[in-house]
Amino acid sequence: MQRIISFLCISIFLISCNKEKTDGFLINGNLDNVKNNSLVQLFRAEGRQTVIIDSTRINEKTFTLKGKIENPDMYFLTIEGIKGSLPLIVENETIDLTVYTDSIFASNIKGGKENNYFNDYQEFIKKIRTRSNHLTEEFKLAQQKQDTSKISSLRKEYEVMMEENDANDLNFMTKNNDAVLSGLILERALSTNKLEFTKIKEIYANFDEVVKNTRAGKVIAEYITANANTAIGSVAPNFSGPNPEGKTIALNDIKGKITIIDFWAAWCGPCRKENPNVVKVYEKYHSKGLEIIGVSLDGTPQQKDAKQAWKDAIEKDKLTWHHVSNLQYFNDPIAKQFNINSIPATYLIDAEGKIIAKNLRGAALENKIAELLN
Known part of the structure; x- marks a missing residue:
């Protein structure tokens, strides 16, 4: 059920209005109940x-x-x-903007083309939210009762609900090709x-230039270029x-x-768990022409010294490439x-740099290397 939570968060967009023209944006907020001098911040994640x-x-x-x-x-308002x-x-x-302090997500925005799109989209989201809450409560009860039949039924119902959601997203993006929200949905x-690469290209190609020029539009364009450049055979x-x-x-x-x-x-x-398999393959086939280059995605906010953590892992796992x-x-x-959204991820390339395979692990990786070098 975690997916629906993040889905609902990104779906609760409040859209700008066109009440009066400005050189930039102007947000006028009213609250039902809050202390004077409380701090308000508008920020973006970069x-x-x-x-x-x-x-x-x-x-x-x-x-x-x-x-x-x-x-x-x-953007986000706190x-x-x-x-x-x-x-x-x-x-x-x-x-x-009208903010309801008991539920900031229920806040109200008036005016603007984007807000009209949002309101249409939000009607469906409200139904999804209600159904999701109901399913979550039923799922908890079924788990408490260890009712496996009910649990299975609820999981199927959840899958159907998410399929309906995916279909709604696709329909929205197709019909509203000039909506900024469409670009944000496709970026997500x-x-x-969930979407085939050909479908992503098709939807993006249909977007209005206004959407293509947004940050989300540019991210999608980079994704399409990178995906084409890293396809098998490229x-x-x-x-x-x-x-x-x-x-x-x-x-x-x-x-x-x-x-x-x-x-x-x-x-x-999972990467560290896979490393012994990669070490075994490297030791067996390096003399026959196998090379490896590891690209570390260390550097999380939680790492106090990302470089040292990277170096320590190389030494501990005996990664000699x-x-x-x-x-x-x-x-x-x-x-x-390389359009990397999750790790571990691997690419196999030949001497000319042509991509032969992607994301092989364990026995599948060793078998492919053996096939190519034996």
Whole structure:
């Protein structure tokens, strides 16, 4: 049921209005009950950082935020003393916001083209939310009673509900190709693997230029380019990065007869579990022309010393091949070149750099290497 929670969060967009023209955005907020002088902040998530766009203090249950942005996008509003943050799409227009302090997600926005799109979309989301809450409660009761038949039935009902949700998303994006929300929905879909690559390209191609020029639109365009460049049969894009000693290493400089590009991280449990298998394959086939270059996605906010964690993992797991990392987590430019959304992830390339296979592990990896080098 976790997927529906994150889905609902991203779906509760509050859209800008067109009440009065401004050079930038103007957010006029009214609250039903909150302390004077409480802090209000508008921010966006930029990689691992939080970037404050504007902030102010509440005065007599009202506040005003203003600024100028390049393109419409999703931002978040927080109010001191109120639980949670409110996602909203901000564009350079006037937004009238009514905040309900008992539930920030129930806040109301009036006006604007994007808000009209949102209201249509939100009607379906409200039904999904109600059904999801009902299923969650029934699921808890069934687990308490150890009613396996009921649990199975509820899981099927949940799957049907999510299929309806996916169909609604697809229908919305297809019909509303000029809506910023459509771009945000498609951007979210990139990490769920629910849509075939050809369908993603088709939807994006149908988007209005306004949507293509948003941040989400540009992310989708980069995804499409990277996916085309890293398809089986394509020549893998060259890349370079610093090794643990700070020396720059490029893929084209270390290629063997067969090369494994291995995306991993010290913090990644499945990666560390797979490492002994990769070590075994490397020791067996390195003399026959196998090379490996590990690309670490260390650099999470939780790592106090990401570089040391990376180096320690290399030593502990006895990974004696080439390694590079920009220590930027999933924002690593190499990860973006290869559309890496989860790890472990591997690419097999031949001596000319052509991609032969993807994401082979364990016996499947060894069997493929044996086939290619024996």
